[in-house]
Amino acid sequence: xxxxxxxxxxxxxxxxxxAVQRRRYGWQLRHWHYQSVSxxxxxxxxxxxxxxxxxxxxxxxxxxxxxxxxxxxxxxxVILQQSIKLPEPSLSLQExxxxxxxxxxxxxxxxxxxxxxxxxxxxxxxxxxxxxxEIVVSATRRxxxxxxxxxxxxxxxxxxxxxTTPCVLRYMALSGGVPPDSLLVHQLxxxxxLVSPLNRxxxxxxxxxxxxxxxxxxxxxRQTYQQISGYTVNQVNYSGLPTLEDFPSYIQCWSPLVxxxxxxxxxxxxxxxxxxxxxxxxxxxxx
Numbered sequence: 001x002x003x004x005x006x007x008x009x010x011x012x013x014x015x016x017x018x019a020v021q022r023r024r025y026g027w028q029l030r031h032w033h034y035q036s037v038s039x040x041x042x043x044x045x046x047x048x049x050x051x052x053x054x055x056x057x058x059x060x061x062x063x064x065x066x067x068x069x070x071x072x073x074x075x076x077x078v079i080l081q082q083s084i085k086l087p088e089p090s091l092s093l094q095e096x097x098x099x100x101x102x103x104x105x106x107x108x109x110x111x112x113x114x115x116x117x118x119x120x121x122x123x124x125x126x127x128x129x130x131x132x133x134e135i136v137v138s139a140t141r142r143x144x145x146x147x148x149x150x151x152x153x154x155x156x157x158x159x160x161x162x163x164t165t166p167c168v169l170r171y172m173a174l175s176g177g178v179p180p181d182s183l184l185v186h187q188l189x190x191x192x193x194l195v196s197p198l199n200r201x202x203x204x205x206x207x208x209x210x211x212x213x214x215x216x217x218x219x220x221x222r223q224t225y226q227q228i229s230g231y232t233v234n235q236v237n238y239s240g241l242p243t244l245e246d247f248p249s250y251i252q253c254w255s256p257l258v259x260x261x262x263x264x265x266x267x268x269x270x271x272x273x274x275x276x277x278x279x280x281x282x283x284x285x286x287x
Contacts, residue, residue, distance in 0.1 A: 006280075019068065020278075028263070074140055080140070082137050083203075096121065118137075165193060
């Protein structure tokens with residue numbers, strides 16, 4: 001029997017969880033859960049988990065099998081991410097590691113000993129350019145990661161994978177068949193995340209709501225990305241918190257469940273909320 005792969009997406013006002021299991025004919029949905037909390041789950045810019053979310057997570061964990069592969073994503077606010085363009089189309093893993101180490105002092109202002117660093121190779125989808133590969137380097141203060149590990153352990157949650165929300169959103173878009181030229185916009189609590197299209201160099205930005213409607217936020221994200229990249233965006237894929245607003249034809253509200261082959265009701269009424277949780281669940285193990 002394959003182990004359940006469980007994605008856990010913790011936000012400021014709630015958490016989403018989704019579990020999948022690999023079967024002979026593809027991925028099977030085994031579990032999903034959404035729970036809101038009355039107070040902020042995560043301290044503003046501190047990444048500290050509240051007592052309310054810890055109690056809710058402990059109760060949720062007791063309903064899962066003992067042996068599962070748990071995955072979490074750190075909030076985009078507490079991570080630093082930079083891209084390195086590959087000098088050659090194909091570098092060995094050792095050469096990639098050397099390139100990252102040599103670039104650390106230029107990429108991040110903090111001393112290396114204060115940061116936990118990870119990186120991954122990302123290639124543009126459907127790109128005609130041979131030099132479109134890049135290495136995305138993620139760095140987080142070691143104290144933040146150790147804090148999350150320690151606190152989650154109190155709820156019997158021991159993550160096998162710790163990723164970043166921008167990379168998870170991009171991975172889920174790739175797995176979910178999102179058009180490669182579509183800008184990704186994911187609504188969070190009082191802010192939203194934009195991630196560049198799959199066929200463009202990796203870029204992300206967290207933007208505060210500023211009392212705008214969802215449609216206004218999406219349009220602002222589209223204009224912001226176009227100004228930064230010089231690339232005209234004609235399509236946007238929206239996910240995250242549900243909305244009752246009607247979207248024009250160039251905006252698609254998408255579900256990550258299209259990446260799964262076996263499901264039984266009941267299913268989430270707002271599947272777009274589970275994009276990050278599903279992306280974490282489907283994510284492959286690190287080599």
